[in-house]
Amino acid sequence: MDVDALVSEATARIEAARDVAALEEIRIEVLGRKAPLVQALRELASLPPDERRARGDELNRARRSLEGVVDERARELRRRELEERLRTDRVDVTLPGVRHPRGYSHLIEQTRRDILDVFVGFGYVVVDGPEIDLVHYNFDALNHAPTHPSRQVTDTFYIADDVVLRTHTSPVQIRTMEAGPPPVYMATAGRCYRRDTPDATHTAMFTQIEGLVVDRGITLAHLKGTLLGFARAIFGAEREVRLRPHFFPFTEPSVEVDVSCFNCARDGSPCRVCKGEGWVEILGAGMVDPNLYGYVDGYDPEEVSGFAFGLGVERVAGLRHDIPDIRLLWENDLRFTGQFG
Numbered sequence: 545m546d547v548d549a550l551v552s553e554a555t556a557r558i559e560a561a562r563d564v565a566a567l568e569e570i571r572i573e574v575l576g577r578k579a580p581l582v583q584a585l586r587e588l589a590s591l592p593p594d595e596r597r598a599r600g601d602e603l604n605r606a607r608r609s610l611e612g613v614v615d616e617r618a619r620e621l622r623r624r625e626l627e628e629r630l631r632t633d634r635v636d637v638t639l640p641g642v643r644h645p646r647g648y649s650h651l652i653e654q655t656r657r658d659i660l661d662v663f664v665g666f667g668y669v670v671v672d673g674p675e676i677d678l679v680h681y682n683f684d685a686l687n688h689a690p691t692h693p694s695r696q697v698t699d700t701f702y703i704a705d706d707v708v709l710r711t712h713t714s715p716v717q718i719r720t721m722e723a724g725p726p727p728v729y730m731a732t733a734g735r736c737y738r739r740d741t742p743d744a745t746h747t748a749m750f751t752q753i754e755g756l757v758v759d760r761g762i763t764l765a766h767l768k769g770t771l772l773g774f775a776r777a778i779f780g781a782e783r784e785v786r787l788r789p790h791f792f793p794f795t796e797p798s799v800e801v802d803v804s805c806f807n808c809a810r811d812g813s814p815c816r817v818c819k820g821e822g823w824v825e826i827l828g829a830g831m832v833d834p835n836l837y838g839y840v841d842g843y844d845p846e847e848v849s850g851f852a853f854g855l856g857v858e859r860v861a862g863l864r865h866d867i868p869d870i871r872l873l874w875e876n877d878l879r880f881t882g883q884f885g
């Protein structure tokens with residue numbers, strides 16, 4: 545075996561290795577267990593003693609030489625790979641960042657909070673109630689006659705004979721009065737369900753906000769003043785309210801409440817919000833029917849009186865933002881909801 549030729553050929557191959565993996569393959573070929581040089585070293589023992597030493601020195605020098613070349617090449621390749629990685633992984637801090645979209649509350653939630661904030665500002669306590677409730681709370685205790693049409697299965701979703709998806713937030717009024725004596729200043733908000741065929745102004749699920757005040761000496765004037773404060777906070781400081789006689793089972797007298805149009809000059813010219821009327825209906829209200837106090841303990845109609853009101857969050861949102869069809873609020877199309885983010 546020509547050791548010098550072997551060393552120079554192997555050195556050339558090692559120095560030409562393109563990467564760490566290729567270098568390792570060459571190392572195994574020239575310095576591994578089966579490499580000719582290593583085989584020759586193993587066979588030294590079979591040589592005559594006088595040749596063994598010189599041959600051993602030669603082979604060991606060759607092996608150390610090749611090991612040195614491999615180490616050198618390995619360092620070189622690792623350095624190059626590091627340089628390459630540093631070059632390609634470099635962060636250019638001057639590039640513009642990736643802007644992540646921020647979340648936002650749905651318009652119904654925003655409106656719900658805006659309205660509740662007004663009543664919290666008036667000193668009301670916000671109370672929650674169940675969406676699935678007993679017929680007792682949803683109808684009976686709210687003075688609905690046994691034959692009242694809204695009790696029908698065509699109007700109301702029944703879970704069982706005596707359990708419904710609440711059709712309004714009014715059951716919370718009874719539950720609140722049950723929970724403690726007067727005075728009561730409370731507001732509640734939540735989903736309600738009615739068997740309505742969906743159209744531009746009705747959906748089978750909707751969000752109601754309701755308020756109840758019971759205290760000594762509460763009159764219709766307090767109700768009107770409260771609703772005026774609410775209308776001005778939500779629809780603008782110049783608003784006026786007017787009450788029109790109406791009927792609800794659980795209030796007496798009952799009123800529908802209009803707010804002066806916030807969209808037009810109210811001079812009778814065409815207006816898509818008020819249809820030229822100058823007034824927009826926003827809610828129903830009334831003085832708590834004294835009969836209701838008979839369903840709870842500790843409320844003497846000779847001692848206390850109160851008012852209640854309820855309004856649809858979707859309707860308020862629709863009026864404030866000029867939304868032509870409240871079903872848009874439930875479709876969750878980001879192109880729509882994103883306009884209110």
Ligand SMILES: [Zn+2]
Binds near residue numbers: 821
């Ligand atoms: Zn108008």
